[in-house]
Amino acid sequence: MVEKSILPNGIRVLTENIPQAHSVSIGIWVVNGSRHESLEQAGISHFVEHMLFKGSANCSTLDISKKVDALGGPLNGFTGREYSCLHLRTLPEKLSLAINLMAELLLKTCYDPDEVEKERRVILQEIERLNASPDEKVHDLFSQTFWPDNALGRPVLGTVESVQKITRDALVHFTRERYINSSLIISIAGNVGHGQVLEHVITAFAPVSALCPLTEQAEPLPVKAVSLEPLVGTQAHICLGTEALSQSHPNRFAGMLLNAVLGGGMSSRLFQSLREENGLVYATYSYLNSHSDSGAMVSYATTSATQAGEVVALILEQLDHLRHHAVSAEELDAVRQRLQDRLKMSLDSTYSRMERMALSEIFQGEYVSVRSVMRELAKVTPDNLCKLAHYLMSNDSLCLCIIGDVDDQAEKLQNISF
Structure with missing residues (x-):
């Protein structure tokens, strides 16, 4: 059975109880992706995703790794053109620990300057690898050609030039404005009850603002x-x-x-x-x-x-x-x-x-x-x-x-x- 609740701060909580399941999958979804970036910000959503794993106010990168391993893991994330997601698979009895950890990573990312520069180098390598893989690059080329002059056609990773210009302050501001707000969707499927999930989510995500800044989206017009x-x-x-x-x-x-x-x-x-x-x-x-x-x-x-x-x-x-x-x-x-x-x-x-x-x-x-x-x-x-x-x-x-x-x-x- 699928159930939905909307919290006072606008967060949507979705659950599906699966009594026969031995695991539970947790997804923290943000209705923000690469198409919501300005040209100057290209790649910043993907950069934020990387930084969510690089330490928080209470956890070092090693602490995060140990906690994820203890939960069963893996913890992973991805950025798309219209949404981003942080997801984890664990056991039902570890639900509270998992939700608290994922909230910690999203709400209290520390953006250590050294980690920002390390991850910038990783992302630049990721772009380099993509550009050296024509079987992957051709799909990005198609989107850019099909939807020219529209954010929908731009690469999710950004470009070497745009990623090099993203500052720590820009990452912090973008996260606070686009991620910690009522666009959040928390989706959980497994042998857990809706009320049980609500109890943990309400506590863990209490600091989230009810505001959700809207970005004007130009109509993507395909071309020959x-x-x-x-x-x-x-x-x-x-x-x-x-x-x-x-x-x-x-x-x-x-x-x-x-x-x-x-x-x-x-x-x-x-x-x-x-x-x-x-x-x-x-x-x-x-x-x-x-x-x-x-x-x-x-x-x-x-x-x-x-x-x-x-x-x-x-x-x-x-x-x-x-x-x-x-x-x-x-x-x-x-x-x-x-x-x-x-x-x-x-x-x-x-x-x-x-x-x-x-x-x-x-x-x-x-x-x-x-x-x-x-x-x-x-x-x-x-x-x-x-x-x-x-x-x-x-x-x-x-x-x-x-x-x-x-x-x-x-x-x-x-x-x-x-």
Whole structure:
């Protein structure tokens, strides 16, 4: 059973009691991500996430490590474009200790100047590693190209230049303004009761302000664009995408199925065409990059640079086929069953249940159960998919990014269209 309470300071507390679970997953979610940063602040949310592990008013970095190990751990965090999260898995009997530790890390981060500089060096290495990994970098390049001049398209890590300019004072101010306020969501799933959780959270997070500063968000408008970035070597990394639906769009369930048909597994159209039938790629898939007010459906493939144009043409062929020909009932049923099976399997994980509660709250403002998602998936017809594909897959938002030595194919690639 999922329960929700809103504390006087605005914190939303979500719990799901799972009597058969041996563990409990705790997530402290902040409705703040890289898209809420100014250009000058690029990467500061990710920097804050790193600093939460580097000592508090009452705990050194070593103390934190020892406490996490004693709780079972691991303690981890991540920063996205629209939210950030600190999460921990432990035993139900250690719930109070875990909540108190996570509150300590968020509310009493000390930002020791030496630790700030150490972590700055770590983040700069992280950026360097990403830039040296074209199979990862191409996805950031796609977002930047698809949503130009919008914070949604900027890398979560920031840039070398922006991270070098972030000061300790800026980190302290940003944390107080954006993290310690009513945008907090505390999501907990496991063999614990709602009242039990409330008792611990109310005490641990009492200092949190009820204020939540709003930041004006420019509408992210996708554009038709091609970006070809040179790379010494024989491989080319390709992202080809079009517009997709937002996280709250009523037709998003059809979008999930459309993406699964295109590149959601070994039987998907991309895998069968690019790998099984033509032997052009080792890896290919598609994914939805969906946000609160925009989205992209992206096809990825890695191939020999000399074959990049052929691979792009085959991806376009698959997209165009989806625009003009309905998926068979048999194929749709198989894809639907696969998604439904994965949803059922996710129920075995307390982390997945914790995450589902939080993301539902962030994007829908209420809990969307696995059962209700399965019901919505069951309503989608082949005709729904064909109409959605025709609506989304337009030349107006066709975006191609390639990292690789494709200069000899540049003219043809710059003029792609359906």
